[in-house]
Amino acid sequence: MTHSSQVTAIPKRTTVVVIGGGINGISVFRDLALQGVDVVLLEQGDFCSGASAALSRMVHGGLRYLENGEFRLVRQSLQERDFLLRNAPHYVFPLPTLVPIFDLFHGSFASLKRFIGLGKGPSRRSAVMIKIGLMLYDWLSRKSRSMPAHKFVSGRKLRAMSPSITPDARFGAIYYDAWVKYPERLGVEMILDTEAACPDARAFSYVGVEKVDGADIHWRDRLTGEVGTITPDLVVNATGAWVDFTNQALAGDQANNTPRFVRGTKGSHLMIRNAQLANALGDQMVYYENADGRICIAFNYLGVSLVGSTDILIDDPELARCEASEKDYMLSALRFVFPDIDVARDDIVHVFTGVRPLPVSDADATGRISRDHSHREQEPDEKRNFPVISLIGGKWTTFRVFGEEITDVVLKRLGRKRRCRTTDLCIGGGRNFPPVGKDQQRWLDTVLGDLTMDRQVFERLVERYGSRAIDVARFCQAEKDAPLNAVPTYSQREIEFLIRNENVRSLSDIVLRRTAIGLEGGISQNLIDEIGDLMATVLGWSNADLDRHKSLLTDEMGKKHSIV
Known part of the structure; x- marks a missing residue:
């Protein structure tokens, strides 16, 4: 090729x-x-x-969809979440989620109005309605659930768990969903x-x-x-x-x-590098309401903190990008739930925006669209x-x-009949991949017996590719290898493996999707030059080809990710 x-x-x-x-x-x-x-x-x-590259990295049933009465969707989503936990164990993991709650009863009437189709836009949710929602959530996933049921905690325990949470939160709820590492x-x-x-x-x-x-x-x-x-x-x-x-x-x-x-709604997300925020989030997601009642999320993801998202009607998906007003909104929402943490615009290392393909609807608010x-x-x-x-x-x-x-x-x-179903079909590196714990450590010991690779380096490959890390490792060992100068946690042969084996055709494929370099805020001109030269060698690009792909990457980063 x-x-x-x-x-x-x-x-x-x-x-x-x-x-x-x-x-x-x-x-x-x-x-x-x-x-x-x-x-x-x-x-x-x-x-x-x-x-598909711009989701909130959540694999979830959609707790807030219960407000719209979408019980079938939530039940189906929870079942599919549990299938993915089994079929893609290298990329999909349980996610403990903390919900700060501000009122005991206030907001219940507004939630009931939304449920029967009379509500007009978002509003604050009460402890009573959140409790009912989480009980339904647990009940709908009862047949396939592999994670703990929800629980409520007092305001005192909430602040012991997360000292940076606003003191205005009177209660907390904890439930489990899942997250996907590399969608x-x-x-x-x-x-x-x-x-x-x-x-x-x-x-x-x-x-x-x-x-x-x-x-x-x-x-x-x-x-x-x-x-x-x-x-x-x-x-x-x-x-x-x-x-x-x-x-x-x-x-x-x-x-x-x-x-x-279809009528799309735009969802933008911020990747933030801020030590205070990262410490406050820990190993859980915070699922919180802004002052206007809109739902926001924040959790640590690949070394930075993911914060999202917006929900704005848009007619042409080609025009979707994160505007300054969206950044301000999400940073304001963060300050609402973490008032003592100072997150500045300069802490944003990456932005991504996608368009949800929702059905045409006359709903009065985007959150009401199915x-x-x-x-x-x-x-x-x-x-x-x-x-x-x-x-x-x-x-x-x-x-x-x-x-x-x-x-x-x-x-x-x-006029054909179905041969098989995909319910229990493992995906890629999830095949023959043991769960986290002693089984995975024994698997690592066995595999490393046939490799000459340093354990820490191989574990990094396992984190990225699951059981396919064996193929990547063998490819890396087959010839002389060296770390990338711009991002030493990746190697030249690892990138070459992706180019040769994963339908890579453009520079942005590697920088933005086959690796997490972009999401981690690691894009630099040195990185672009280094990977560009490697791709040119593998794919036979001329200097003109390489310059064109660099230009395409720069254009995509500017439009979709607010990086120039």
């Missing part, structure tokens, strides 16, 4: 084309392939580079697993759909300029916040004839010869079951 070309050519013919390589599109791709369906995935950017990597691992198990399934990045002409989809490689066509029997539109734009392209840009399915998922089916017409199934909404946590539901719709149309 040279320059930015794909490893294999995009076929001319396939049964199903999945457009969109976010977590939901990848889930559909995986499930269809496992049923023996000939399937091709086309993604206009890198895999999991949109909303983008988990998506890529699902693609690698699928292509290894199903040779007829292929996923292609940086390939945009240009138009449709009868039976043919015209595509363009956005890095090389290569063009071509592919003829499917059916299309799954899994482009998230871009669903309506994609459907317009599939309808020959006839905007007036394409129904609107987070559940659904789909729409459009039959062939005079412009295109194939049906289109569009995915609407969906949470990151429920990607597996959403993919399963869409696969069942496709199988019914194709």
Whole structure:
């Protein structure tokens, strides 16, 4: 492979084309392939580079969705959370969560009004309503729950647990959800697993759909300029916040004839390096209300503190970026719950923003719009010869079951039967990976007996790749290796392994998604130059190619991450 070309050519013919390589599109791709369906995935950017890279890193049931009466969604999400704890134990972990509570009864009436659909926007929640919500949360997860039930604590015990919490908090609640360490990597691992198990399934990045002409989809490689066509029997539109734009392209840009399915809301997050805040958060997430009643979160993540998020309506996902007003809002919310901790703008080391693909709604507040998922089916017409199934909404946590539901719709149309389910299918480095504790230490001892790598270095690889760390370690040992000068915790051969084995096509793929360097605030010009030179050598880039990829990375960092 040279320059930015794909490893294999995009076929001319396939049964199903999945457009969109976010977590939901990848889930559909995986499930269809496992049923023996000939399937091709086309993604206009890198895999999991949109909303699937901009989640709050939580794998959760959605406690606040109970206020909207979305019991089915919460039950399903809690079940999927527990599946992920088992199937991706290298990336998904339990997360103790602390909820500061300010009032005993005040706010109960407003919560009840929201529950019956009469509320107008967020408001403070009482201890009584939070207690009812957490009891429901525990009950809905009773069949699959593998973590402790919730408990309430007094104000005195709350401040003993977290001395920096505002003294205005009268009570506290503790419950468990989960968090995901590397969501983008988990998506890529699902693609690698699928292509290894199903040779007829292929996923292609940086390939945009240009138009449709009868039976043919015209595509363009956005890095090389290569063009071509592919003829499917059916299309799954899994482009998230871009669903309506994609459907317009599939309808020959006839905007007036394409129904609107999605209206996005923007969610921005801050990565903050502040020792006081990190100490205050410890090993738990704080799930708190701002003064206006909106829910915010903060927890330590990969050496920095993740704070989020906003929830703002937006029509064009290409324009999504974290504005100064959003930063001010999130910092203000932090001061509300941690009044004695001084967090400055300069403490922000990274920003990321995504657009939630919510269904079109006339709700009076973004928090009232359903987070559940659904789909729409459009039959062939005079412009295109194939049906289109569009995915609407969906949470990151429920990607597996959403993919399963869409696969069942496709199988019914194709007249085929399901072969297997993904309920107990381990993902990537979660396969044969022991849980944290003595079992993992024995596993490490056994594996290190066949390697000549320093234990601390190998444990760092295990933290990043789970059981796939064995393959990475062997690759690193096969030839002379050295730490990166800009980020010594990564090595040259480790980065080369990712380039050669994880569908990497652009500099931003490595810096922003295959590694956590960006989230950790480690991007520098020296790093860009060092990894750029390595990629140029491996992929055969010319100087002009390298300069272009550096420019693309700089543009993406400026637009999406407020880094210039």
